[in-house]
Amino acid sequence: MNRPDTNVFEYKCPNCGGAVAFDSTAQKLVCPYCDTEFDVGALQNNDAALANAQTDTDSMEWYEAEQNQWTEDEVSGMRSYICNSCGGEIIGDANTAATSCPFCGNHTIMMSNFTGSLKPHFVIPFKKDKEFAKQQLLKFYEGKKLLPKAFKDSNHIDEIKGVYVPFWLFDTTVDAKMRFKATRSRAWTSGGYDYVETEHFAIDRAGKISFEKVPVDGSTKMADDMMESIEPYDFRDAVPFSTAYLSGFFADKYDVDADTCIQRANERIKRSAEQKMKRTVSGYATVTTESSVVNFENGVTSYAFYPVWMLGTTYEGKRYTFAMNAQTGKFVGDDLPVDKKKSLLYLLAMAAGFGAAIFAAIALFLAI
Amino acid sequence: MMKKRLFARLALFVWIFIIAASLLPTHAFAAGRYIIADDGYFTEEELTELNNIAQTIYDETGIECFFAGTDADPDIIDYADTLLDSSMQGDNGMIFAITDSSWYYTAMGDRAGYLSDSEIDEIWAEMTAENNYSYYDSVKDYFQYINSRMYAALGVTANLSSYGIYNGNAIPDSRLKPLLVDEAGILSSDEYSQLLAKLEEVSERQQLDVAVVTVRSLSGRNITDFTDDYYDYNGYGQGANRSGIMLLLAMNEREDHLTTTGDAMTYFSQEGLDALRENIEQNYLTNNDWYNGFYNYADLCEKYVTKYHETGEPYVLKTTITDVLPGALLAAVGGGFIPAFGVRKGMKNQLKSVKKAYGAEKYATDNGVQLYSQNDVFLFRNVTKTRHIEESRSSGGGGGGFHVSSSGSSHGGSSGHF
Numbered sequence: 001m002n003r004p005d006t007n008v009f010e011y012k013c014p015n016c017g018g019a020v021a022f023d024s025t026a027q028k029l030v031c032p033y034c035d036t037e038f039d040v041g042a043l044q045n046n047d048a049a050l051a052n053a054q055t056d057t058d059s060m061e062w063y064e065a066e067q068n069q070w071t072e073d074e075v076s077g078m079r080s081y082i083c084n085s086c087g088g089e090i091i092g093d094a095n096t097a098a099t100s101c102p103f104c105g106n107h108t109i110m111m112s113n114f115t116g117s118l119k120p121h122f123v124i125p126f127k128k129d130k131e132f133a134k135q136q137l138l139k140f141y142e143g144k145k146l147l148p149k150a151f152k153d154s155n156h157i158d159e160i161k162g163v164y165v166p167f168w169l170f171d172t173t174v175d176a177k178m179r180f181k182a183t184r185s186r187a188w189t190s191g192g193y194d195y196v197e198t199e200h201f202a203i204d205r206a207g208k209i210s211f212e213k214v215p216v217d218g219s220t221k222m223a224d225d226m227m228e229s230i231e232p233y234d235f236r237d238a239v240p241f242s243t244a245y246l247s248g249f250f251a252d253k254y255d256v257d258a259d260t261c262i263q264r265a266n267e268r269i270k271r272s273a274e275q276k277m278k279r280t281v282s283g284y285a286t287v288t289t290e291s292s293v294v295n296f297e298n299g300v301t302s303y304a305f306y307p308v309w310m311l312g313t314t315y316e317g318k319r320y321t322f323a324m325n326a327q328t329g330k331f332v333g334d335d336l337p338v339d340k341k342k343s344l345l346y347l348l349a350m351a352a353g354f355g356a357a358i359f360a361a362i363a364l365f366l367a368i
Numbered sequence: 369m370m371k372k373r374l375f376a377r378l379a380l381f382v383w384i385f386i387i388a389a390s391l392l393p394t395h396a397f398a399a400g401r402y403i404i405a406d407d408g409y410f411t412e413e414e415l416t417e418l419n420n421i422a423q424t425i426y427d428e429t430g431i432e433c434f435f436a437g438t439d440a441d442p443d444i445i446d447y448a449d450t451l452l453d454s455s456m457q458g459d460n461g462m463i464f465a466i467t468d469s470s471w472y473y474t475a476m477g478d479r480a481g482y483l484s485d486s487e488i489d490e491i492w493a494e495m496t497a498e499n500n501y502s503y504y505d506s507v508k509d510y511f512q513y514i515n516s517r518m519y520a521a522l523g524v525t526a527n528l529s530s531y532g533i534y535n536g537n538a539i540p541d542s543r544l545k546p547l548l549v550d551e552a553g554i555l556s557s558d559e560y561s562q563l564l565a566k567l568e569e570v571s572e573r574q575q576l577d578v579a580v581v582t583v584r585s586l587s588g589r590n591i592t593d594f595t596d597d598y599y600d601y602n603g604y605g606q607g608a609n610r611s612g613i614m615l616l617l618a619m620n621e622r623e624d625h626l627t628t629t630g631d632a633m634t635y636f637s638q639e640g641l642d643a644l645r646e647n648i649e650q651n652y653l654t655n656n657d658w659y660n661g662f663y664n665y666a667d668l669c670e671k672y673v674t675k676y677h678e679t680g681e682p683y684v685l686k687t688t689i690t691d692v693l694p695g696a697l698l699a700a701v702g703g704g705f706i707p708a709f710g711v712r713k714g715m716k717n718q719l720k721s722v723k724k725a726y727g728a729e730k731y732a733t734d735n736g737v738q739l740y741s742q743n744d745v746f747l748f749r750n751v752t753k754t755r756h757i758e759e760s761r762s763s764g765g766g767g768g769g770f771h772v773s774s775s776g777s778s779h780g781g782s783s784g785h786f
Contacts, residue, residue, distance in 0.1 A: 014747050036748045045745055144718045182744075194754045200747045207739035214731045225724045232730040265728070272727030276737050281744075336719040347705075347712050355704025362696045363689040 011043045014181075014202065046202050058270070058294045064258060064301045068119040074243050075114055081250070084108040088221045090163065092250040093243065102161045102250065102310045103221050105319055117253060122169075122238040122304040123245050126162055126326045133160060133309035133324050136331040140322070145346065148339040151315050158312045162326065164246070164305035165222050166254035167215040169235075170265040172299040176273045177206040178292045182284035203281050209273050213238075215306065216261035218254040222308075224264070229332040230325035233306050237327055241305065251305055258301045270294045402426075403507070404451060405437040414504040421511050421531050428526040429518050431477075432461035435507050444472045452476060464488065464510055466495065487513050508533065543603045547571060548662075552582040552619040559659045563666075570666045574673045576632055577604050577612030580662050585620040592781050594618075595625045596773035605629050610777070615665055617653070621785075624653065627771075628780040635673050637682035638769065641782040644668055644685055653786035 011020045011029060018033035020043065029038045081098040082089045085106035091114055092098055100107045128136075134157065141152045180203040187196045213235040217227040274292050281287050307326035312319060315337065322333035402422035403415055410418065422433050436451055448465035452474065455461075460477030473488050491513075494506045512533045515526055547567040550560055563580070571578045579599070586594055595616040599605070605612040609630030617624045626645050628636050636644070647668065652661030668685060675683035689696060772778050 015750075036750070038748050039746075042745055042747055045743075046747065140721075144715075146712075146715050146719060177741075189756055192756050194756050195751060197749060197751045199749045202743075202745045202747055204741070204743045205739060206741040207737045209737050210733040210735060211728055211731045212733055214728045223722070226722050228725040229722045231725060268725060268728040269731075272729050272732060275727060275729075276732065280737055280739060280742070332721040334722065338716060338719060343712060343716070346715065347708050350708035350711055351701075351704040353704070354707045355700040358703045359689075359696055359700040362692070362699065366687050366689055366692070 011038075011047055013038075014043075014046055014200070042202075058266075059296065068121050068241070068303070070117075070119045074119070077243060078114040078246070080112045080114045080253075082110045082112065084110060086221075089253045090250040091246075091253055093246050096246075096248055096250065098161075098250060100159045100161075102159070102163055102252075102312070103321075105158050105312045105314070118303055120166065120241045120305045121302045122235075123164065123241045124233060124235075124237050124304070124306050124327050125239065125245050126249065126307040127237070128309070128324070128326050128329050130160060130162065130309070132329065133311065133326075136324055136329060137311055137322060140331050140333060144336065146338050146343050147336055148315075148342070151337060154315065156313060158314060160309065160311045162249040163308050163310050164249060164251035165227060165308050166218040166252055167227075167233075167304050167306050168218050168256075168258045168261040168265070169213040169215055169302045169304050170262065170269075170299060171210075171212050171214075171302075172269060173208055173210040173297045174269060174273045175206070175208050175295040175297060176277050176292065177204070177294075178274065178277045179204045179290040180278070180281055180287050181290055182281060182287045184283075185285050201284070203287070205277050205280055207277060207280070209276055211269050211272070213302075214265050214269060215304075216264045218256045218258075218261060218303070219252045220255050222252060226321075226323050226332060226334075227308075230308065230323055230328075230330050233325065233327055238304065245305075249307070254303070258303075262299075262301075266296065269296070401455070402433065403435050404455070405435070405503075406439050408439070409437045409503045411504075414502075417531060418504065418507055418511075421508070421528060421533070424528060424531075425511065425515065425518075425526045430458065430460060431514075431518065432456055432458060433511065433514055434461065434463040435510065436463060436465040437503065438465075438467055441467060444470050448472045448474060462514075464491075466492070483510075483513050483517060543577070543605075545602045545604075547577060547579045549579075549581040552584045552617070554582055554617075554619065554658050563659065563662050566663060566666050570670045571606070571612075574670055575606055575611070576635070576669075576673060577606050577614070578666055578669045579604055579612060579614040580616075580665065581614060582617045582619060582658075584618075586618045586623070591616065591618060591621075591623050591625045591783060592627070592771055593773065595627045595781070596771060596777075596779045597775065599627055599629060599779070600773055600775040600777055607631070613669055615648070615662070617786075623783065623785045624649065625784075626782045629777065633778075633780045635676045635682060636780060637684065638780065638782070640672060640682050640684040641780060644672065645782045645784050647685055647687075649784050649786045 012018075013020045013031040013034065013036065015036045016031060016034040018031050020029045020031045020038065022028075022040075023030040023037075026037065029040055029043055030036070031038070077094050078091055079094050080089060080091050083101035083104060083106055085108060086101060086104040088101050088103040090098060090102065097111070098109050101109060137157070141147060182201045182203050183198050184201070185196060185198045187194065189195070213233075215227075215231065215233060217224050270292075273294055274289065277292075278287060278289060309324040309326050311322040311324070311333075313322075314320070318337070320334045320336070322331065324331045400415055401419060403410065403418050405415070418435070422435075426432050432455070434452060434455055436448060438447070444465055444467055448463050451465065452461060452463040455463075456476065458477075460475075462475035462482065463473070465472045471488065471492050473483065475482050491506050491510050494509065495503060508531070511528070515528060515533065518526070546564060548560065548564040555563065567578050567580065581595075581598060583594075595614060598616065599612065599614045600610075604610070604614060607630065611630030611632050613626065613628045613632045613636065615624065615626050624645065626636075626641055628641065644665075648661050648665050652658070652664065672683045672685075769781060770778060771781050
């Protein structure tokens, strides 16, 4: 007895996930669970695309630009300063002495010879000066109504230092393949009934986007979120590195290698790539991302010093650190304290104000 | 010679008699003109009285009302039609004809006083009942119904009280019922007496009947008609215009109606009446607070009338802020804090400036997205169908307006439910 050669192929219903069956009268595929009708071609494409998507995963390749090395002369002209309190290490030229730690404000600093590490490829020189940084700090306090007055008044800057922060910079082109589900609706009323028609679409997009010089802070001592907050840095001001730029300033030593920093760079790049791809889907009421595969191509890593003014102040025993992007002037700082009394007073005053307005609105509404 | 003159005089007398007889109005002789019945239906006295009743009706309303009864078995329709035709002198009349086993009723002209089938059926039932009325009583009922119907149609009725027929539908000259009628029994006797005193006080002061009536059920009748008729036929209202306002509650149906008559129609505009009704409904009736509801109704009526006299314009009750004071204060206090918290949160956020970056937007090159493949594929469509709901009614519900009741008087009104 010959067994018929059965080739059972099941399509999945994009609406409810059930197995779709072919309806010979309708000449269409109909889902027996949710009653939705599909065109054969559409479902085939959908299925094929799903199959492809499953096998794809993100991939990335990075090349490192040739490593730069310090020369003998350069090494002899530099010193290393290590903080006894927090272990932070900064380097500076032999003529610029460090008296306090830019990370923890402690004054017990040890000086030692500079032991070579990676030399940066690029540097963005300091564009804004110390005075500007001080002014920016004052401006930073302005308009913050819940900042305790004492904080502003005891405006004692413990120290202010110009520091080069080591950054790993990443160039790459991403190839992003994404699938979306989108809908379009229209509504009308007729014959005593309200109708809403929703059309469902399967969308796919594939494209390339290039990113340049995405920075990731290569020092554990510099808080990553603070460094990310003073971005962006404009690479157009970057120049090949020379120790001349160091005089009068300090540089933070890198202690996080590129391979680790790549993770962070990839995360940010992937997110931006997905966002940009999603924006190319237009004309729909709703768009939801179904899947995304991002390949990183031609990744190049380089190492740079970016300029930052670091400021520190103490208030009620707590230390507050501020950082200013010395290229753009963007100023950020630790979370400032809240004046609790002022906060409560503002709350009550505003509640009274809004309450009065609501009461008046009710009275007005009734009077009309 | 003497015999000839006597004969001539006699002949002249006979001729004069004949001419006079033919000239005299026939009804003077027609003892049975309106009642055409075989022997055995009525006695002589009954016959005479019934004819007089019919005569009075004709005299006072102009409608000729006949009754025919026969033991023979004619085609009753033909019989009645022919009889009516030949007997009628004017344009408007009706006939009710009966045999052993059937009846027929018809009318000609403008059919004022025309009776309904159910009324005729009732009379027929009396006539054919076991221990029946006499025909005399049934025919008297017939005339009584006609008289009532005529009043409704023409506003005129014949005075048949000397025959023992009293027209229950006449508008009495003075009020037959108190200002507070609690048929449904929702008030205690203390509440009743206090409310009655209040209503009488207000009515006297404002020279306007302010009344409240509660009934158990409308038994299918329309509440507007019911209330208007209750007001009219029980003689409510002061002055020539029978001015007054009445609030009626039908407990089973939980419907209420306000009716205004006479001067009250000027004091209470439609809007004012609706507002008054809604106020009483929402604040008292929906909560089954009858005593306070009626008490406040009386006060509000007084306020409406007083305001009208003060300003010359009908007053409309509005909810003022003092009415909803507790609610408004609560809303103000609670509501005030919500945006206050929001604004304060914003102020606190000013103190934070450090945040991890989400993406690398600023580092994308100017080339942007270079798409090399895009596909938008239609999958399927869904259509949902739901019944269209009109705006739903809250408590109260409109209804009202100018209405002419069965008595012919006009009323303003407002209906609702609680």
